Each structure stands twice: as C-alpha cells, then as structure tokens.
Amino acid sequence: MIRKFSKEVIEKLKYYVYIYSDPETEEIFYVGKGLGNRVFSHMDSMEDSDKGRYIRRIQERAQQPKIEILIHGLEDEHTALKVEAAIIDLIGKEKLTNRVRGWQSGVFGRVEVNQLISHYEREKVRIEEPVVLIRVNRLFRYEMTDIEL
Template sequence: MEDEHTALKVEAAIIDLIGRDKLTNRVRGWQSGVFGRVEVNQLISHYEREQVNIDEPAILIRLNRLFRYDMNDIELYDATRGVWRIGEDREKVEYAFAIFDGIVHEIYKVIAWFKAGSTFNTRGPLEDEPTRWEFVGQTAEESIRSKYIGKSVEHYLPRSVQNPIKYVNIKED
C-alpha cells in the first residue's frame, strides 16, 4: 500500500464486503461508515453532483462529523434535528435538509422547535444549553423528497464556510 491512510480505507472496505458478523472485529474498520459499503444511488449522487435550487423556506444542516452512510432512519433524524446554535429565524423554516458532502440525504418537515435536550432522542441525555435548539418533525412528503434527495446543494454551503447551518428562502421581517 502507498500509505497508512490507503491501507485503512481498504481494510474498512474489506470488512464491509466480508461482513462484520463473520469476523471477530469489534469495530467495522477505520471510517467504514464513510469509506465502506455505499448504496448505488448514494454513489451516483456523490459523483454526478446534480445541482438543485431550493424553493421552500428551509434550513440546511451540514452533518459532516455526525454522518455515516450506514445510519438508520432514526440516527439520521436525530443527527439532523439537533442540537444547534441558531437564532429566531428557525421559526420561519418549513423544512430541514440533512446534508453530507454537499448532497441532500433526507428532508424533514419541521413541526416545532424546542430548547436543546428537552425532547427524547436516541443519542442519550444532552446537556441543557440555553443557546441551542432542536426540532421535532417528520419525514417530508414524497413530492419534496423526490425533488431534492440525492441532489447537490454545495453552492449554498461551500466547503470554506465553517457554519453548518444555512437558511434558504427565509423572508425578512
């Protein structure tokens, strides 16, 4: 192998290919949630990068540190919904977009916002932080999901921007 980084990627891919349940490994391999097995539609989205413009009032939430390709629906929802340091414009959004690597992976219809740590989540108890918020919602309707999932929104969230949150189509008061 050229270097340790390449060797670790190959190890993660092989563990995914063989199946962790057939091995004695306690973990799947280095960053295997990012570099391991990926669904074909996710792979196509990653390389095709079809850009889409968002029409609805939305909040884009970049999940770079929290995202894994093998996340189940509940894990992705909990990672997307909170806890975020955001302002009052949160009340103006209709949809929250789960973004990884500039690609839309899921969309949620926001029902209500709550102080961080005040609603149940699968990540366990969260510290009560007065400046952080989380939303409760549901998977968006299919007409919205089919319009955006798998498409690129990296023009809204350039890699050079540190903030993981971006409001889109929010009307000024």
C-alpha cells in the first residue's frame, strides 16, 4: 500500500480533501483535509479515538482502509476547510468518526433556507435593562437535541 506521495505529486495536489472508507462495505468513516502526506498520517496512529479504533479493526482483518482524494489542487487551506465541512455535513457527522462537524459548520454549514434567512435578516435589539448573556457554544446548530444543547 502506498504511504507517501512523491514531491512531484505533492506539488500538483496542493491542498486536498480526502476520505477513508471500509474496503468491504465502502462505508465512509472519516473525512479530512490535507497538504503533503497528511492523508497517510492516520494509518499508523495509535491514538485512542473512534477513527483509530476503526482503522485498527480493518487492519485486524488483514486489510487497509480505502483512501480516496475527493478534490485536490485547492490553493488555500481556508477553501479546503470549507469543502471538508460541507462533505461532513452532507454525509452526517453521526455516520463518521470525525470529532467535529467541520470548520465553521455552525456558521456556514448545512442549514434550512428559513433558518438562513432568519440569521441574515435578524433585527437588532436594544437592551435597556441589566442582563446576563449566556453564549451558546460555537457548535450550536438548529437541529440540536435538548440534551446536546
């Protein structure tokens, strides 16, 4: 199995977004963004995470995860982060081993049209009484359950 890109390939790839999937089921279990040989960095990782355990289970079957590059040639990390987040939103974080939805998904990620309009057409409020502001975590999303919130 290939574990390293050549310098020539790295120069052409630039930033990219990749996926790991189970070779038997074709089920995608991880989405990531990278530069250089980042795509291969998870293969020997001994980290105790859902992703690490999933990779080790595949390797225990004498197989390797299927690794695919979804898009490459991206000029900057910002674009790669947005593409990665969109893919995670499309597949659904609950079906993946990714720890988070993706970069700024709560702001720019998958959202119903009505919620998007409400966000951008919201009215400014004038608060005249003393208040306490409780900022909800940056990971807030409209479809969160009460427990998640």
